Amino acid sequence: MTPTAHRADRRTSVPARPDLSAGPSGPVRLLLGAGPADAGVSLVDHLQQWGPVPVWRATPFMDELDHSGLRGHGGAWFPVATKWRSVAASGGRDVVVVANGAEGEPASDKDRYLLHHRPHLVLDGAAVAASTLGAGRVVVHVPPHAVASMRSAIGERRRAGLDPCPVDIVVAPDRFLAGQESSVVNTINGRNVGIPSFVGLRPVRERGVGGRPTLVQNVETLADVALVARFGHEWFRQVGTPGSPGTALLTVTGWWPSPRIVEAPLGVSLAQLLGLTADDVHSLQGILFGGYGGGWVTPREGGSTPLTEEAMRSIGSSLGAGVVVVLPKGPCPLAETAHVVRYLDGEGAGQCGPCVHGLGALSTAMAQLAFRPRSLQGGVPAIEALCGLVEGRGACRHPDGAARFVRTALRTFDAHVGDHLRRGPCGPGRPVLSLPLHPRSA
Numbered sequence: 001m002t003p004t005a006h007r008a009d010r011r012t013s014v015p016a017r018p019d020l021s022a023g024p025s026g027p028v029r030l031l032l033g034a035g036p037a038d039a040g041v042s043l044v045d046h047l048q049q050w051g052p053v054p055v056w057r058a059t060p061f062m063d064e065l066d067h068s069g070l071r072g073h074g075g076a077w078f079p080v081a082t083k084w085r086s087v088a089a090s091g092g093r094d095v096v097v098v099a100n101g102a103e104g105e106p107a108s109d110k111d112r113y114l115l116h117h118r119p120h121l122v123l124d125g126a127a128v129a130a131s132t133l134g135a136g137r138v139v140v141h142v143p144p145h146a147v148a149s150m151r152s153a154i155g156e157r158r159r160a161g162l163d164p165c166p167v168d169i170v171v172a173p174d175r176f177l178a179g180q181e182s183s184v185v186n187t188i189n190g191r192n193v194g195i196p197s198f199v200g201l202r203p204v205r206e207r208g209v210g211g212r213p214t215l216v217q218n219v220e221t222l223a224d225v226a227l228v229a230r231f232g233h234e235w236f237r238q239v240g241t242p243g244s245p246g247t248a249l250l251t252v253t254g255w256w257p258s259p260r261i262v263e264a265p266l267g268v269s270l271a272q273l274l275g276l277t278a279d280d281v282h283s284l285q286g287i288l289f290g291g292y293g294g295g296w297v298t299p300r301e302g303g304s305t306p307l308t309e310e311a312m313r314s315i316g317s318s319l320g321a322g323v324v325v326v327l328p329k330g331p332c333p334l335a336e337t338a339h340v341v342r343y344l345d346g347e348g349a350g351q352c353g354p355c356v357h358g359l360g361a362l363s364t365a366m367a368q369l370a371f372r373p374r375s376l377q378g379g380v381p382a383i384e385a386l387c388g389l390v391e392g393r394g395a396c397r398h399p400d401g402a403a404r405f406v407r408t409a410l411r412t413f414d415a416h417v418g419d420h421l422r423r424g425p426c427g428p429g430r431p432v433l434s435l436p437l438h439p440r441s442a
Helices: 003-012 043-050 058-068 080-088 110-117 119-133 144-160 181-189 219-236 270-274 278-282 299-304 309-314 333-346 353-371 379-390 398-412 414-423
Strands: 095-100 135-142 167-171 214-218 247-253 260-265 284-289 295-297 323-328
Touching: 043 119, 043 144, 043 219, 058 080, 058 119, 058 219, 080 119, 080 214, 095 119, 095 181, 095 219, 110 119, 110 144, 110 219, 110 247, 119 135, 119 144, 119 214, 119 219, 135 144, 135 181, 144 167, 181 214, 214 219, 270 278, 270 299, 278 284, 278 299, 284 299, 295 398, 333 353, 333 398, 333 414, 353 379, 353 398, 353 414, 379 398, 379 414, 398 414
Parallel strands: 095 135, 095 214, 135 167, 247 323
Antiparallel strands: 247 260, 284 295, 284 323
């Protein structure tokens, strides 16, 4: 199918029930056809693989999205249809749709993959959102490495007349908080670039880009939207659980020589996904879910708990942005944690006491526990008290995530904490957790 034929289909399509048999079977969806040397696909190749996007009227598609149970994969796992309805109810002015691919989380690479290798699936979802919400503008918010890929894809679509409104690119800053919703809007508006707004201020769904109602949606979520639009909610629910349907892209670090992106049916356990045996689980020190705002859990908890946001929260962690780090025996988990907390301290927005003072004190205390335990005054209770001082008091949620990261490390590695306090620090080891010491290449 040529792009010209796709344009004609968009003008003449009607929102009939999607053909369930047309969708791919099995749990591999967003990574369908991916290989080690997989490269970005042209619009022609994209349409040959997926076919055209049917034209939906706004209300029927909003209902379809609701029935699908799709939830946002940017970190909060909020129901997508509920978010869209909230934006639609915010007024009659032109809506702005933002495809958010900032991916400030250093341990994540899933959005990078989509932006380089599945750009048209992301842009299909953004186009569906724009049509459904009556948007007058789509903004693609991506790091510098993805600009060329997205510019090429947008150009192909513009020449084919696929998108219902103009699509612009705004470069995301290289900051941990760059992908936070209000931070995205501030960057696009050119004010307080990469800095989130205070919690409790008017939400971006009411007053966002240019003062307009704004939908900020993660690029993986938009790729899923494109598939729901093509194949329908019943197809989407063929994988996953009733409460968490579909799949999730996960960046898995520590299990293979280098990080890999896998597609997981929601509701399976990590042991099922990776084929972990009891001996494998025993060889691990801990598992981190959700990235550096997520939480550590024991290998037994992490291996057996279903991969859903609710199940992860029940053990003190989160699926978050789809990060999984399995920590083998060898590296010092307290040193790993201390390095990350120092990074999180440096990435704070600097607009409230918990960021300016609290995270610095927490970073110092974790460095003492990891490297100079005899200098730690007050022991572990002092660190837990610092967590309590920053939790729930910040201008944004950044201090809360750092506190959870520390609290769960103290709980998961309690035996290691005791060894440090009694015997001193561990020797140097190979680090596992990724930190942006150098820019990552595309």
